[in-house]
Amino acid sequence: MNDISVIIINYNSSHFTINCIKSITSNTSNTITYELIIIDNASNIKDFTHLKLSLDELNLPNLKLVRSKFNTGFGGGNMFGVQFANGKYYAFINNDTVLKNNCLSIMYQFLENNKNAAICSPQQYNEKDEVQKSFDHFLSLKRELLGRKLLEKLNPIEYPKRQKIYAAPLKVQSVPGSFLVVKAEAFHSVGGFDTNIFLYYEETDLCFRISKKLKNSHCYLVPEGKFTHFKGQSTPQNIEIKKELKISLMYVLRKNSGYVTYEILRWLLTFKYLLKSIFKPKYFKLFILFLKGAPISASLKQQQLIAK
Template identity: 50%
Template sequence: MFDIAAIIINYNSSDYTINCINSIIEKSKKNLNYQIIVIDNASEKEDFLKLSEKIKSISFSNLQLVRSKINTGFGGGNMHGVQFSNAKYYAFINNDSIFINDCLGIIYNHMENNNEYGICGPMCYKEDGKLLPTLDHFASPIKELFGRSILEKINSEKYPNRKKEYTKPQQGQFVSGSFMMVRSKDFNSVGGFDTNIFLYYEETDVCKRLQKINKFAYLIPDAKFIHYHGASTPKSIAIKTELKISLLYIIRKHYGYLWHKFFLLFLSIRYFFSSLFKSKYWPLFFVLIKGAHLSSSLKQKQKIWEL
C-alpha cells in the first residue's frame, strides 16, 4: 500500500501533464512512498498518443496512464483514478501545476500529525509569482449575495482572508480543487466527488460533506506550487454556462428549493440584461430560463472516443 496516490487528469493538454509529473518526481523526496495515476479524459487521439509516448520515457515505476473513452469531467475523472489507487491518501492535482517544493511530503506530515486536518492544499502561486488563493468560502446564498470581501470583514474567523500569504496552517471552508489532499478513508466515507457535477464547485461540495464528519479544510503554507490558472480549461460561454449550472445544482443540494429558485430568477434577470449589451450571453440566458438543469451540462454532450 502506498502512502499517497497522486491523481492527475489530462484533457488535450499533454505538455502540461508531463511537466506536472516531472515536477512531482523531481521535488518529492526519494523515500516518499507514492504512486502517480494519470487519467486521460478522452483527449483527441494525437494528444493522448503524445502523452503515452512521453510517459513511457519517464523513469518512475509507480506511474500509470489510464484512458477513459468519455470525458467524465473533473469529479468523474478523479473518481475513475481512485479505482486504480491503493493508498492512504489521495492527492488530486491539476495537470497545469508545477511543484516548487516537496508538496506531497510536507502535507502528508502535517496530516499525519493532525487528525482534524481533513483535506489540505499547498500555498498556490501564479506563474508570475503572485499569490493565487487556495482557501475559499463555500458557494452559498450569503456569499453570492454579499461577496467574499464583505463576509471577510464581517466575520474574519469564519471567513478568513483568502488573499493573505499565511505562514502557519490556516483553516478555511474549502481548498482549491487545483490541489487537494485527503485521507482515502474520509474521502470514501463521504462518497467522494459528486459525479453529477461535470465542472466547478466539486471542491466546495466535497469539503462541505467532509466538514459534517468533523474533517476540516486547511491551507498548508510550507508546501508551495505554481498553478497555470485556467490553462487546462480555456474560457468560453459554454464553460461559463457550465459554471452556473453547477452553482445552481450546489445551491439546490445544500440550501434547498427556495434558494435555488431565487438564484435561478436572479441569474436569469442578470443575464437577460447582459445579453442586451453583449450578445454572446444569449446562450447562457436561454439555458437559465429553461431551468439550467443538469441535462444542459456539457457532460450530456460527450461522445465515446475510440483510438
C-alpha cells in the same frame, strides 16, 4: 499501501501533464511512498500518443496510465483514477501545475500530525510567481448575494481574507481542486466526488459534505507547501464554459442549501443576465439558461462522444 496516491487528469494537454509529473518526481523526497495514476480523459489520439510515449521514456515504476474512452469531467476522471489507488491519502493535482517544493511530503506530514484535518492544500502561485487565492468559502446564497469581501469584513473569523499571505496553517472551508490532498477514509465516507458535476465546484461540494458528515474533520491551507498553477490549460474560456460554471453552481447550491435558496438565486440571476444581454448579446444564452432553471441536463457532459 502507499502513503499517497497522486491522481492527475490529462485532456489534450500532455505537455503540461509531463511537466507536472517531472516536477513531482524531482521535488518529492524519499521519506514518503507514492504512486502516480494518470487518467487520460479521451484526449485526441495525437495528444494521448505523445503522452504515452513520453511516459514510457520516463520509465517510472510507480506510474500507471489509463485511458477513458469518453470525457468524464473533473470529478468523474478522478473517481475513475481512485479505482486504481491504494494510498492512505489521495492527492488530486491538476496537470497544469508544477511543484515549487516538497509539497507532497509537507501535506502528508501535516495530515499525519493533525488528526482533525481531513483535507489540505498548499499555497498557490501563478506563472509570474505571484501568490494566488488558495482557499474559498462555502457556496451559499449569502456568499452569492453579499460577496466574499463583505463576508470577510463582517465575520473575519468564519471567513478569513482570501487575498492575504499566510505563514502558518489556516483552517478554511474549502480548498481548490488544482491541488487537494484528502484522507482516503474521509473521501470514501462521503462517496468521493459527485460525478453528476462535469466541471467546477466539485471540490467545494466535497469539502462541504466531509465537514457536515465527519465532525471535527476540517480543511486547511498549508502555506509551507508551494505550487505553480498555470490555470485553464485544458479548458477553453467561452460562453459554453461559463454556462457550465453556472450549471454546477446552481446544482451544488440546490443540493446543499435547498430548493428555496436555489429558486431565489435562480430568479435573481435570470433578471441580471436579461439586463446584461441588452448591452452584451452573448449573455442572452445565460439568461435562457437560468430561465430554464440551469438544469444539469444542459451540461456539456451530455454531449460527450466515445473516443476511438
